[in-house]
Amino acid sequence: MAELKISPFRTTKVLRAQIDELLDVVSKAALAYKHGMSHVIRSSWDDEAEERFEQVSNFETRGDQLHDMIGRSLFSEMLLPDRSGDVLGLLGSLDRLLDEMEKGFVVARIERPTIPDELHEKWLGCIAMVADTIDQVVLAARSYFRDPQTALDHIHKIHFFEKETQRAALQIMEQVFRSDLPLDQKMQIRGHIWLVYRLADVADDAGDELAIYAVKRSV
Amino acid sequence: MGLSFVVFLSSGLFLGWSLGANDAANVFGTAVGSRMLRFSTAAAVCAVFVVIGAVVSGGGPSHGLGRLGEVNALGGSFTVALAAAATVYGMTKFSLPVSTTQAVVGGILGWSLFSATAINWVTLWRILGTWVACPILGAVFALVLYQLTTLAIRAVKPHILYLDQWTRIGLLVAGAMGAYSLGANNVANVVGVFVPASPLENVTFGSSFTLTGQQSLFLLGGLAIAVGAFFSRRVMMTVGKDIVSVGPVGGWVVVMAHALVLFVFSSESLQTLVAGMGLPLIPLVPVSSSQAVVGAVCGLALARGVCGMRQIRWTVLRNIAIGWVATPIVAATISYIALFVVQNVFEQVVFV
Numbered sequence: 001m002a003e004l005k006i007s008p009f010r011t012t013k014v015l016r017a018q019i020d021e022l023l024d025v026v027s028k029a030a031l032a033y034k035h036g037m038s039h040v041i042r043s044s045w046d047d048e049a050e051e052r053f054e055q056v057s058n059f060e061t062r063g064d065q066l067h068d069m070i071g072r073s074l075f076s077e078m079l080l081p082d083r084s085g086d087v088l089g090l091l092g093s094l095d096r097l098l099d100e101m102e103k104g105f106v107v108a109r110i111e112r113p114t115i116p117d118e119l120h121e122k123w124l125g126c127i128a129m130v131a132d133t134i135d136q137v138v139l140a141a142r143s144y145f146r147d148p149q150t151a152l153d154h155i156h157k158i159h160f161f162e163k164e165t166q167r168a169a170l171q172i173m174e175q176v177f178r179s180d181l182p183l184d185q186k187m188q189i190r191g192h193i194w195l196v197y198r199l200a201d202v203a204d205d206a207g208d209e210l211a212i213y214a215v216k217r218s219v
Numbered sequence: 220m221g222l223s224f225v226v227f228l229s230s231g232l233f234l235g236w237s238l239g240a241n242d243a244a245n246v247f248g249t250a251v252g253s254r255m256l257r258f259s260t261a262a263a264v265c266a267v268f269v270v271i272g273a274v275v276s277g278g279g280p281s282h283g284l285g286r287l288g289e290v291n292a293l294g295g296s297f298t299v300a301l302a303a304a305a306t307v308y309g310m311t312k313f314s315l316p317v318s319t320t321q322a323v324v325g326g327i328l329g330w331s332l333f334s335a336t337a338i339n340w341v342t343l344w345r346i347l348g349t350w351v352a353c354p355i356l357g358a359v360f361a362l363v364l365y366q367l368t369t370l371a372i373r374a375v376k377p378h379i380l381y382l383d384q385w386t387r388i389g390l391l392v393a394g395a396m397g398a399y400s401l402g403a404n405n406v407a408n409v410v411g412v413f414v415p416a417s418p419l420e421n422v423t424f425g426s427s428f429t430l431t432g433q434q435s436l437f438l439l440g441g442l443a444i445a446v447g448a449f450f451s452r453r454v455m456m457t458v459g460k461d462i463v464s465v466g467p468v469g470g471w472v473v474v475m476a477h478a479l480v481l482f483v484f485s486s487e488s489l490q491t492l493v494a495g496m497g498l499p500l501i502p503l504v505p506v507s508s509s510q511a512v513v514g515a516v517c518g519l520a521l522a523r524g525v526c527g528m529r530q531i532r533w534t535v536l537r538n539i540a541i542g543w544v545a546t547p548i549v550a551a552t553i554s555y556i557a558l559f560v561v562q563n564v565f566e567q568v569v570f571v
Contacts, residue, residue, distance in 0.1 A: 008384060012380045016378055019380075081253055082253060082467060083379065083383075145380075146377070146378055
């Protein structure tokens with residue numbers, strides 16, 4: 001028997017799958033970033049780092065494609081007329097997170113920094129926390145689509161992790177500039193930890209936007 | 220059917236057209252204004268269901284209007300409908316909120332005064348009662364529907380995209396119900412005054428389907444309203460944008476509450492059911508869809524508590540209330556003067 005192709009939920013299903021995929025992509029990219037950057041800190045740039053970089057780069061490309069497709073569908077199908085701006089804003093924030101994660105790898109690939117052993121522990125903690133921040137953003141975004149009230153519960157965790165990441169990043173910078181390392185290395189390390197600091201900042205901005213969108217949906 | 224009947228009926232059809240152009244906005248304004256439905260879809264659904272409602276269930280409210288004053292000459296029917304149409308047109312021109320129902324009732328009262336026919340005070344009070352009950356009922360329905368809808372959404376927690384799609388379907392179904400009820404309830408405004416003087420006879424299609432003379436008249440009225448619906452784009456956008464702050468789900472609540480109010484005052488089955496339960500009889504009279512919508516919007520604001528109450532524009536509400544009082548008085552005055560002119564200048568029989 002021929003399958004009935006006409007369904008009022010056909011476009012909805014496709015779009016929902018795309019949004020879910022974008023959220024999965026960001027979540028997976030955060031994991032790849034955490035493992036890849038941790039490896040770079042511990043072992044400098046090698047094949048595994050190259051592999052992780054390609055993973056994150058592919059996630060970023062897929063994220064861009066999904067963002068474009070979702071935006072086009074929302075407007076051409078006149079879906080979510082009152083919320084399309086918010087949804088696109090949220091997806092744009094997630095896309096920026098992917099860009100920032102890729103940027104971290106690109107800079108590390110070009111500069112191949114050597115991080116002193118005494119900074120490893122703190123640096124790895126910083127990277128783990130920024131990955132947690134991104135994870136909370138993804139969780140909050142998932143909640144926004146179903147239950148905006150729950151999204152607000154994740155947002156305070158985003159702020160907490162962002163503050164902790166930035167505190168650790170500043171401590172690393174202070175430690176580096178008080179050390180006897182040559183100035184060029186200090187500047188290089190400062191540049192790399194600054195990228196982690198910025199990634200946390202972008203995640204926090206996404207959390208702030210999400211909080212507004214969630215409140216708007218709850219009213 | 221003589222040519223004179225067609226000429227006389229033209230004022231009723233014009234009234235139907237303007238009713239369609241104005242009141243279709245009450246049915247689908249929120250959906251179209253918030254871009255949840257396309258105008259062409261809304262107008263087509265509205266047109267189809269208005270005609271079905273008019274032909275199938277238009278009888279009850281028409282009898283209710285007939286009891287107020289049986290306009291027994293075609294000239295009188297023409298003049299009353301023309302007076303109502305002129306009132307609606309004039310007040311709309313001056314941006315005053317207007318109800319076709321009130322204009323028609325005012326027109327009939329003008330005829331009763333002119334022809335010195337005794338006014339049926341019981342029916343008049345009943346109709347006036349519905350003008351108070353209609354917005355209150357709209358508010359109550361909206362309040363209850365909003366609470367139930369919010370509870371359901373909180374329990375089910377649908378994905379935003381599915382909620383959007385269900386709201387679209389809900390708006391289409393509620394709009395179709397609203398259009399059916401509009402046709403059933405308001406066709407009496409359009410051609411109700413022509414019923415006592417109508418020369419239309421029964422028409423049989425095939426061997427089983429018969430359209431009574433009254434149903435044929437309602438079909439013409441329904442078609443006039445349906446055509447008017449296709450000219451309601453601007454009003455729909457205005458109503459939609461005014462009420463758009465309620466959001467698509469709130470819009471569904473408003474449209475549904477509006478449909479229910481019109482249904483309550485149109486359904487003979489519901490009247491029989493209520494009477495069977497020993498409850499007071501629901502009067503089947505044409506009610507104002509604008510009043511139902513305004514009541515529903517206020518009900519929605521009340522359901523949202525203090526925050527919602529702050530959103531109510533009290534000046535706009537005051538103007539609407541003034542319009543509701545002024546409309547029947549203006550229509551009655553125009554009707555009285557027009558009947559005098561038609562009788563004495565054009566030498567037409569306006570009452571028997």
